[in-house]
Structures are given as C-alpha cells and as structure tokens.
Amino acid sequence: METSLFSQQWQEPLEPLLKKYKGKKHPLDYNNIYELLIMVILSAQDSDANINKIAPALFEVYPNLESLAVSNTESLLPFVTKVRNYNTKAGWIIEIAQTLQKDSNIPTTMDELVALKGIGRKSANVIMREAKAPAEGIIADLHVIRVAPRIGIITEAKDGNKVEKQLMQALPREIWGEIGMAISFLGRETCRPSNPKCSECPVQNHCHYPLKTI
Missing domain, CATH: 1.10.340.30 (Hypothetical protein; domain 2)
Known part of the structure; x- marks a missing residue:
C-alpha cells in the first residue's frame, strides 16, 4: 500500500501523540x-x-x-x-x-x-x-473506533476491521505499529466518551471534535 498525499498530511499533526505514547506497554499486565x-x-x-x-x-x-x-x-x-x-x-x-x-x-x-x-x-x-514485530496493520480497539473519527482521521464506523482499513489508507505505514495504541491510550486517558479533556489533548489543534460541539 503506497503512502498517499492524504496520509502524509496526518503524519506531522500526530507526532505529539506518538511522542507521548510510543513504546508504552499495553494495559494488560503481562510478563512475556x-x-x-x-x-x-x-x-x-x-x-x-x-x-x-x-x-x-x-x-x-x-x-x-x-x-x-x-x-x-x-x-x-x-x-x-x-x-x-x-x-x-x-x-x-x-x-x-x-x-x-x-x-x-x-x-x-x-x-x-x-x-x-x-x-x-x-x-x-x-x-x-x-513483540516489536513489523506492523502489518493498525490496532483498532473500542477506544480507537471512538476516537479516530472524533479527531477527523477517518469517517464514523463501528466495525473494527473497517476502521483499521480506513486508518491504513489514511496514515503512513511507518507509524502503523504505534499509532493505534497511541490513539487507544488517548481514548482511555483523555478523550473519554463524555466530557473529554480537550485542553489536555496533544492533538487538540488538529482535532475536529471541538468543531462538532460548537
């Protein structure tokens, strides 16, 4: 899948989010x-x-x-x-x-x-x-399904596989391995279903959600 001009547009706005959560361990408390x-x-x-x-x-x-x-x-x-x-x-x-x-x-x-x-x-x-294996897709859990459309990266969708496909088309492959989990952490900690903490969001300047609530 080639990187599109559209995907390149999102790489810089998402950098603060990637920087904040890159490498952070999944919330499942596993040892191996x-x-x-x-x-x-x-x-x-x-x-x-x-x-x-x-x-x-x-x-x-x-x-x-x-x-x-x-x-x-x-x-x-x-x-x-x-x-x-x-x-x-x-x-x-x-x-x-x-x-x-x-x-x-x-x-x-x-x-x-x-x-x-x-x-x-x-x-x-x-x-x-x-496992730090080369990414072949993007994590699309319930938090990502909710938050990615809020930000404006993709359109609304309820099915995880459809959300993943949209994200893979919208984002450059080099960030696939981390961006899904980063969006998931954002949804868990900041972009809550109700009363999201928009002022604390690292992508607030590029997010579409505040526009929808005006």
Missing part, C-alpha cells in the same frame, strides 16, 4: 509473549482490568504453553469463570496450546496469528506491537 497471547484472547468483550485480576492465579498453575498443552478445557475452566464467554475461550486456549506446544512457537506475523482460534486482526496487531 505467552501471557500476552492468553490474556488477549480472554480480554475479548471483557475489560483489561478484569483479565489482570484473574491472570496471576491462572499463570501460577499454567506458566507456559507446555503446561496448557497437557491439560484440558475442564481443568482450565475454574481459572476463567469470571471472564465473559469463558467456556468458548477456554476451548480456544487449549486448542492453541496443543497446536503450538511451546512458547517459542508463538507466531508474530498477521497470517499466522489470525489462523489461531480466538485471534482476530485487533488481537494480532496488539501481539505484534508488544
């Missing part, structure tokens, strides 16, 4: 790529805070994929019952563990990640970003 993989799967349609709460007990018993690969869904269930759709997610996790067998086999490319049960493009982008 194995823990991140499992927590990303569990966090779908759930909160990072909830997953962080249940994770320590889970990883005490299952510290790696090897330990999960010789287990089963029934044994895993007691550790994830407080997670939304826990039955389905437990099944996915056991299947992934039995497929990959060990932590060193965890992939960090888009095609390989989305081939795993429970891993969509958003989750794959998160794993690749945290």
Whole structure:
C-alpha cells in the first residue's frame, strides 16, 4: 500500500501523540509473549482490568504453553469463570496450546496469528506491537473506533476491521505499529466518551471534535 498525499498530511499533526505514547506497554499486565497471547484472547468483550485480576492465579498453575498443552478445557475452566464467554475461550486456549506446544512457537506475523482460534486482526496487531514485530496493520480497539473519527482521521464506523482499513489508507505505514495504541491510550486517558479533556489533548489543534460541539 503506497503512502498517499492524504496520509502524509496526518503524519506531522500526530507526532505529539506518538511522542507521548510510543513504546508504552499495553494495559494488560503481562510478563512475556505467552501471557500476552492468553490474556488477549480472554480480554475479548471483557475489560483489561478484569483479565489482570484473574491472570496471576491462572499463570501460577499454567506458566507456559507446555503446561496448557497437557491439560484440558475442564481443568482450565475454574481459572476463567469470571471472564465473559469463558467456556468458548477456554476451548480456544487449549486448542492453541496443543497446536503450538511451546512458547517459542508463538507466531508474530498477521497470517499466522489470525489462523489461531480466538485471534482476530485487533488481537494480532496488539501481539505484534508488544513483540516489536513489523506492523502489518493498525490496532483498532473500542477506544480507537471512538476516537479516530472524533479527531477527523477517518469517517464514523463501528466495525473494527473497517476502521483499521480506513486508518491504513489514511496514515503512513511507518507509524502503523504505534499509532493505534497511541490513539487507544488517548481514548482511555483523555478523550473519554463524555466530557473529554480537550485542553489536555496533544492533538487538540488538529482535532475536529471541538468543531462538532460548537
């Protein structure tokens, strides 16, 4: 995908946002790529805070994929019952563990990640970003879906894959790896659903949202 003149227009305005959040660790409190993989799967349609709460007990018993690969869904269930759709997610996790067998086999490319049960493009982008793998897309979580149209980078959309596609067309590839998470952090900390802290926003001079509220 070639960089368009439109995408070049956004690179400079977004620099303060990238500078503020570049390299900041994802809110999921993981210690390694194995823990991140499992927590990303569990966090779908759930909160990072909830997953962080249940994770320590889970990883005490299952510290790696090897330990999960010789287990089963029934044994895993007691550790994830407080997670939304826990039955389905437990099944996915056991299947992934039995497929990959060990932590060193965890992939960090888009095609390989989305081939795993429970891993969509958003989750794959998160794993690749945290693993410092070359970006093949842009993280488009619920915060990005809300905030990116507010800023004016893309048009309104509710589907994460559509938002990601628009962002990939609107932004230069060299910032793909960080910009999604940066927008997500902005949405978590500053650009809240109601009463956003516009005066504290690093892109306030370029944001379209204040214009819509006048």
